[in-house]
Amino acid sequence: MDSIYKALVDIVGEDYVSNQKEELFTYSKDLGTSEPQWPNYVAAPKTADEVSRIVKLANEQNVAVVPLGGGMSLAGLALPLKGGIEMDLKRMDRILELNVKDRYVLLEAGTSQGKLTAYLHRHAPNLMHSEPGAPPAATIGGNLAIHGQGDLGHPYGFNSDMINGLEVVLPTGEICRFGSCALGNDWYTMHPLPDVSLFMGWSGSTGIITKVSLRLFPCKKINEQDIFLLEDEELVPEVLYELTHVGMAEDMMVVSQEIPPPFNRLHYVMVNIAGDTRDELEFKRQLMFDGKLAEYIKDGRGGIGAAGMDIERPVISKTSDWRKGGGFEYVGAIVPVTSYPQCYRHGVEVSARHGIPYTTLGRVLGTGHSMMFSWTFAFNRADEDTVRHSREALHETDEAVLKMGGTLWKPAVFGQKLVMKQMDEGTLQVMKKVKHMLDPNGIMNPGNWEVA
Amino acid sequence: MVKLNFDENKCLACETRDCLTKCQYLDMDAEEAGAEMEKIIAGKDSRVLHECRTCYACEEYCPMGNHPFYLIVQRQEELNIPPLPEPIIKQGVQLGIPFRGDPEIEEIGGRVLNMGVFSPLTHLARGKLFEGLTLMSTDSRKMHHFFCQLMYLHFARTSVINERLPAVIDTILAYKPTEVVHFHDECYGAYTSYAPAFGIEVPFKSIHLFEHLYHRLLELKDQIRPLNYKVAYQRPCSSRLSPDGHAYVDKIFDLVGVKHVEREYVDENALCCGSTILSQRQEGSRRYCLELQKKNIADMKQAGAELCIFNCPACMQTIGKQVAENGIMPIWMSDLCRMAIGEKPD
Numbered sequence: 001m002d003s004i005y006k007a008l009v010d011i012v013g014e015d016y017v018s019n020q021k022e023e024l025f026t027y028s029k030d031l032g033t034s035e036p037q038w039p040n041y042v043a044a045p046k047t048a049d050e051v052s053r054i055v056k057l058a059n060e061q062n063v064a065v066v067p068l069g070g071g072m073s074l075a076g077l078a079l080p081l082k083g084g085i086e087m088d089l090k091r092m093d094r095i096l097e098l099n100v101k102d103r104y105v106l107l108e109a110g111t112s113q114g115k116l117t118a119y120l121h122r123h124a125p126n127l128m129h130s131e132p133g134a135p136p137a138a139t140i141g142g143n144l145a146i147h148g149q150g151d152l153g154h155p156y157g158f159n160s161d162m163i164n165g166l167e168v169v170l171p172t173g174e175i176c177r178f179g180s181c182a183l184g185n186d187w188y189t190m191h192p193l194p195d196v197s198l199f200m201g202w203s204g205s206t207g208i209i210t211k212v213s214l215r216l217f218p219c220k221k222i223n224e225q226d227i228f229l230l231e232d233e234e235l236v237p238e239v240l241y242e243l244t245h246v247g248m249a250e251d252m253m254v255v256s257q258e259i260p261p262p263f264n265r266l267h268y269v270m271v272n273i274a275g276d277t278r279d280e281l282e283f284k285r286q287l288m289f290d291g292k293l294a295e296y297i298k299d300g301r302g303g304i305g306a307a308g309m310d311i312e313r314p315v316i317s318k319t320s321d322w323r324k325g326g327g328f329e330y331v332g333a334i335v336p337v338t339s340y341p342q343c344y345r346h347g348v349e350v351s352a353r354h355g356i357p358y359t360t361l362g363r364v365l366g367t368g369h370s371m372m373f374s375w376t377f378a379f380n381r382a383d384e385d386t387v388r389h390s391r392e393a394l395h396e397t398d399e400a401v402l403k404m405g406g407t408l409w410k411p412a413v414f415g416q417k418l419v420m421k422q423m424d425e426g427t428l429q430v431m432k433k434v435k436h437m438l439d440p441n442g443i444m445n446p447g448n449w450e451v452a
Numbered sequence: 453m454v455k456l457n458f459d460e461n462k463c464l465a466c467e468t469r470d471c472l473t474k475c476q477y478l479d480m481d482a483e484e485a486g487a488e489m490e491k492i493i494a495g496k497d498s499r500v501l502h503e504c505r506t507c508y509a510c511e512e513y514c515p516m517g518n519h520p521f522y523l524i525v526q527r528q529e530e531l532n533i534p535p536l537p538e539p540i541i542k543q544g545v546q547l548g549i550p551f552r553g554d555p556e557i558e559e560i561g562g563r564v565l566n567m568g569v570f571s572p573l574t575h576l577a578r579g580k581l582f583e584g585l586t587l588m589s590t591d592s593r594k595m596h597h598f599f600c601q602l603m604y605l606h607f608a609r610t611s612v613i614n615e616r617l618p619a620v621i622d623t624i625l626a627y628k629p630t631e632v633v634h635f636h637d638e639c640y641g642a643y644t645s646y647a648p649a650f651g652i653e654v655p656f657k658s659i660h661l662f663e664h665l666y667h668r669l670l671e672l673k674d675q676i677r678p679l680n681y682k683v684a685y686q687r688p689c690s691s692r693l694s695p696d697g698h699a700y701v702d703k704i705f706d707l708v709g710v711k712h713v714e715r716e717y718v719d720e721n722a723l724c725c726g727s728t729i730l731s732q733r734q735e736g737s738r739r740y741c742l743e744l745q746k747k748n749i750a751d752m753k754q755a756g757a758e759l760c761i762f763n764c765p766a767c768m769q770t771i772g773k774q775v776a777e778n779g780i781m782p783i784w785m786s787d788l789c790r791m792a793i794g795e796k797p798d
Binding site: 229230231259260261262264265266267278282285286289290294296297298300301302303304305307308 | 538540735777
């Protein structure tokens with residue numbers, strides 16, 4: 001019997017390891033345009049100790065380890081580019097502690113967003129976490145590893161800024177803790193100890209996050225969505241500036257897409273607001289619509305498209321339905337809010353050139369400090385020509401983002417190389433040192449963020 | 453030639469000026485109303501064109517059978533006085549563009565039910581009350597082919613209606629229906645009021661949903677068990693185009709054994725749900741809309757309504773939640789009728 005397979009069976013048990021093609025097939029795929037990449041093994045550990053033992057085994061055998069959460073990145077970030085062991089973390093999904101008064105939850109990193117949301121609804125309905133726009137199967141750890149953002153992005157920024165502590169298995173197998181938990185205390189803060197947490201944004205190439213203390217925030221009784229419509233993209237930054245000035249929203253996104261027609265060449269500023277009472281909501285609406293935006297309504301440049309709707313996340317996966325064979329992938333970038341018009345126009349132009357209905361979305365981060373902007377490209381999985389067009393549009397957009405002064409978010413390998421090519425040499429060398437120090441054998445998600 | 457059939461002489465001869473003096477949103481006496489209507493007829497600016505809430509009611513108030521509302525809306529467009537901000541108009545106009553292929557049409561040669569653009573609500577048209585009616589527009593991806601376009605009255609875009617409505621009529625006609633029962637007041641109004649007013653030919657017979665429900669209930673009378681609720685009715689704006697259909701509301705309520713509560717804002721005096729007022733350009737429209745909604749719901753409450761009956765999806769979407777939060781159950785007219793014959797609404 002294959003010695004690595006046998007060692008994995010010893011660690012996680014026979015039911016949670018496989019080297020069979022039909023099971024490896026599933027793990028060879030990504031939902032986006034990436035070509036399939038086959039692992040040699042898949043293992044699903046249950047504990048940090050099992051994760052550590054697998055990593056040590058990988059070092060001994062000099063095979064790659066690729067951590068996998070929900071597999072929702074679309075950019076192929078958890079594909080085994082160099083084979084090896086695909087480590088499926090979804091069994092590590094226990095919610096370990098809910099601290100209502102100090103507003104945090106301690107959980108295993110394979111916990112899905114949907115599970116946490118359901119848990120909080122049941123056990124702490126007055127608290128919430130910042131759930132990303134990804135499907136509920138996306139995991140907490142996976143989202144942090146890519147610097148994800150969620151539906152509390154406006155008041156609190158990136159989800160990776162909302163952690164109170166981490167447990168990580170290093171590429172050499174040591175289990176480390178960061179934050180107040182490193183002192184043996186409760187998991188209530190990440191700061192103010194010296195900053196040695198080097199795992200966010202690395203897509204799992206510097207370690208495997210196994211536990212997370214996640215900040216929780218007040219969840220009001222009534223949550224509703226209002227929509228403000230604009231036709232001129234140049235007005236979007238100033239409207240967002242006005243809205244962020246009053247600071248009444250929980251989440252603010254701007255959506256424009258060619259299909260369906262009511263969204264075409266229009267900008268839907270979607271404003272999520274919350275209140276414990278109707279009066280609280282009305283107070284917030286007055287500040288936003290009767291105060292800051294009244295002039296736009298009066299002169300006809302902007303209008304209230306809807307008010308008091310149930311909150312619906314813009315599900316960009318719906319764009320995969322615009323073609324037969326439903327596939328889609330997007331480029332995400334962090335850009336200044338003032339870049340919105342330029343980003344939008346690029347989306348319209350590049351999509352038209354590749355025969356794809358355009359879909360763009362911007363989400364405000366912080367008090368208008370930046371915006372996550374995404375360009376989505378649909379393709380037919382059964383039609384290689386449309387896949388090629390989408391891939392080219394993605395690559396052209398990666399390049400355009402950097403030219404516009406944007407910063408690529410969770411880039412695929414193609415984008416990572418572009419970023420590193422443009423990166424300050426000193427920064428690049430620090431990345432190289434960090435990677436080599438933590439992962440001397442280069443076994444951890446190889447191919448990602450590899451500094452030449 | 454599509455042209456509004458508006459009789460200026462009739463209008464100028466009118467003594468009551470009900471179209472504007474009865475308006476719930478404009479405060480105007482007969483003298484001023486006459487002067488403003490003269491301006492509108494002459495194609496001149498008028499405060500009415502700026503202050504109209506587009507509630508359709510003046511179509512019903514007009515004692516001369518003229519079409520004051522259609523004229524107001526047409527003038528708003530001609531004089532570029534849009535009641536709504538431009539992005540809202542653009543969104544609305546684009547809403548009616550079909551984009552997912554043509555519907556598959558089979559000749560029916562009998563009575564059909566037209567859901568209009570509301571084919572996602574076909575669950576409201578089930579059970580014994582709808583037996584014998586063949587549904588058109590069941591595919592929600594193709595619903596825009598059946599969209600009567602009348603919504604654009606709120607947008608001051610009669611040009612859009614006039615351009616698109618003939619094709620929608622052709623689509624319905626392709627089913628070769630003997631009669632068309634329209635689920636929504638708006639569709640019924642489009643084919644029985646708007647189209648004739650603009651000289652657009654409608655070569656099929658239209659029946660209002662309430663007329664259909666009433667006659668089916670009569671046929672199923674032995675199965676009706678009185679529901680014994682106190683109900684209010686949220687009259688939609690497009691019902692102003694079909695007072696004949698509105699007349700069936702109380703007849704249906706009597707048949708199903710519910711009491712239509714006595715309230716101020718009922719029938720001719722009904723209040724708009726606020727859907728379009730919310731977004732209008734007039735200063736303070738959002739708050740005005742809220743006040744209107746509060747006044748409307750408070751009136752239902754004070755009258756002791758347990759249920760509020762809706763037929764318009766826009767009304768339901770706009771104030772259904774608020775109605776429920778005030779302890780009054782929002783319910784569709786068709787569901788109320790189904791309950792009366794012992795069916796459980798979907």
